Amino acid sequence: MFTDRYHASEAERHWQAVWDEAGTFEASNDDPRRKYYVLEMFPYPSGRIHMGHVRNYAMGDVVARYRRARGFNVIHPMGWDAFGMPAENAAMQNKTHPAAWTYANIANMRAQLKRMGLSLDWRREVATCDPDYYRHQQRMFLDFLDAGLVTRKKSKVNWDPADHTVLANEQVIDVRGWRSGALVEQRELVQWFFKITDFAEELLTALDGLDEWPEKVRLMQRNWIGRSEGLTIRWALDPATTPAGETELRAYTTRPDTLFGASFLAVAPDHPLASSAAANRPALQAFIEECRRMGTSVAALETAEKKGVDTGIRARHPLDPSWELPVFVANFILMDYGTGAIFGCPAHDQRDLDFARLKGLPVVPVVCPPGADPESFTIGAEAFVEDGRLINSRFLDGMTVPEAKEAVAARLEAADLAGAPQAERQVNYKLRDWGISRQRYWGCPIPVIHCAACGTVQVPRADLPVTLPEDVSFEEPGNPLDRHPTWTHVACPQCGAEARRETDTMDTFVDSSWYFARFTDPWIAEAPTDPKIANRFLPVDQYIGGIEHAILHLLYSRFFTRAMKKTGWLDIDEPFAGLFTQGMVVHETYRSPDGAWLSPEEIRIEGAGAERHAVLASSGQRVEIGAIEKMSKSKRNTVDPDDIIETYGADTARWFMLSDSPPERDVIWTEEGVQAAGKFVQRLWRLVGELATIAAGGDNGGPRDETGDPSVETLAARSVRKAAHRALIAVEEDVERLRFNRCVAHVHELANALSAALGGVEAPVPAASPLARAFHEAAAILVQIFAPFMPHLAESCWSTLGHAGIVSAAPWPTADRALVVEDTITLPVQINGRRRAEITVARDATVHDIEKIVLQNDSVLKVLEARPVRKVIVVPSRIVNVVV
């Protein structure tokens, strides 16, 4: 009996050193084999890895190790998303420099990741806060500027009062800053923008080609880009009612079919027409100011009550100049979508209806629902927004909605009242340009200089990088760069006069928008990429990370890839061919009677099943087991990966992370679960030990009964090999589809089968006998199929089995598909859809043969009770159904 315990920490240290020395996981840029790029979203160096990282990187590592074994040149790099606010917060609190804090965290986390035994090519490591990284980002910023992909404009921005910085629209969540959680304010600032909207259409249509992305993410991006097709209509204004200088109002609509149902027009409070109309109308002026103040207050956003004030202006209906409509300023019109003006059709838009009821405006239905009587159809509290036939609409009457849309568009496009068409078709997007200016220190400096004479001047490419000054203080809020005594002062590169450096730094999402490209050749000093190499390695074949990046990071990276293509740094459109979004790691929460959160270390679980409860470890006092939630510091339900690795080993942690729950769903971390994984590690170690002994013809204490003739394959040997190859085929299929929980089940199944086979051996097996060889082969397959999951254990087992070299560098075994095909198959037999019997037939039995066998089967005849058979349905190698 093989009883040695597997000592994880010792073995793991050993094999990590072996891999390191051999450079096992280094990918060569000259390797002629087919490439495979596995990437997990790189971490922010917060200081310590958490269980979410463990899960994310365990998944990526399985894919990387599997593909490597399958003969791909696998590139699997790791780096650090190292700029950002927390470093500045730490600097303020601890009086450390952000760089010192960041690099110390990186060192710590790198050591933690190494203890996980990940098959990473550490030579490719990059940190985005390294001037050798961000100098290239600055270079690309200038390239983008030259290519017209960057603009600088004054704009209303989202201002985070806690972080003292601007946020992009994507970074405002529920009116709060995505990081600080502070209520965002609107401010007008001059900002740098990446023109992501230039690619709106392409970013949208290319989503269709991303068929290895989750549908959910594609849908979220589609909605975010928010394409709509409509008509911008020019409404002539009645000069008698209109301030001097204004002649028309342009309003965007997606429902031109409802034009005859219009009863008012409305403009945004910050629309130019609103301000000119307000010049001699104090009430309107007051309303506009109220909107501006209320703009972002919680009250305004929560009540969202429709409000508006009449401008006194009257607009003429484009299809009937004698028909005049009032123009309002209304709080629910957004200046930055469409034209900032609408025509309201209350019958067919809920907002317009609410507003019309408030103001007592007409509500005329112009679309009649199918089956309703056009004469009596009226609108109550709810607008009718579905399809139907046009009514009360003159020449449109009787048309369907699409027909009417087209008819109105065609008419207004062609109409030529004042020498110009009255409307033009227009495509609108919700997507806004990406504001990248941040008023922070710890980010990539924007490489421009402001000169009084020359304006905004680029820093010459030869002068890059613009590095951050080190002598900064965080004593006061705001951007330390702004108040730096010397750094800001610089000579204008064009005229030499005194000038001022741009003190905004780039949004950290810029840093993470191209790191995957830098990994392909992180050594090249003179350029962001070597396009030849980058194009060979990209796109990333399998990208793995959290769903929280479904829009921000993934959309920015898709934009950046296109911008890099335009500037010659890449020649691909999409950075990530395959995307997988993994679930979170969640854990029970515990609360003491006084309501305080307790950490898992402070409590002890007693009992099981219905009796299961938690007590305080120190006193035995009963504590409440709360909801299962995402691991977080505030709920104190975190488990530290280092502790787990220390106690059980990295393999156990990795194995448990991939067991049970499907990878896209949340996994519940439990002490029982990790213990079970730990036991399975020991079980595999014992099992492989026994298999090694028996395969070597070692004495297992009984009489000999197995033939020593290697040319005769016995039944026992065949079934051992079958089990192994069946598991091998199943694992291949499930790793490729990232169904790691099923892979775990297949490894268990093979282990169970081999244990049973060993239990069935009552005699010592002669060395080189078919059974001994079958056990040897099966043991090797077992080790190889769990190697991507538990690589250290696999190495130890591999050498126990007497294999030369390391399993991490061994080619994947070739599955014998013919072997697993059974000669006979067992078919369930249903009678009227209920399972009544089972028959065993030859694999190649014909439908006719099977019918005959079924109808002679004793159990079948018994159930039939001589009733006549109406029909026999035979589904080959599946099932037989007899219908009576």
Added chain:
RNA sequence: GCGGGCGUGGCGGAAUUGGUAGACGCGCCGGAUUUAGGUUCCGGUGACUCUAAGUUGUGGGGGUUCGAGUCCCUCCGCCCGCACCA
């Protein structure tokens, strides 16, 4: 409000995509080993009737089909995303 997803034993979850529901694991029950606990090994484990053989069973109800966890309709419950986008 709009959009999307999900609902299977005590628990996490399988189910070849319309073909034996509950793989695999956790937990539980029983047995063996052990001085004992733990470990390890073997067996059992949806529910109901239990000797047999059955009956029933995938949130509720209805439908299509020889056959439904899977498809359709409807209701209930939970989760996620977006949110005045004209």
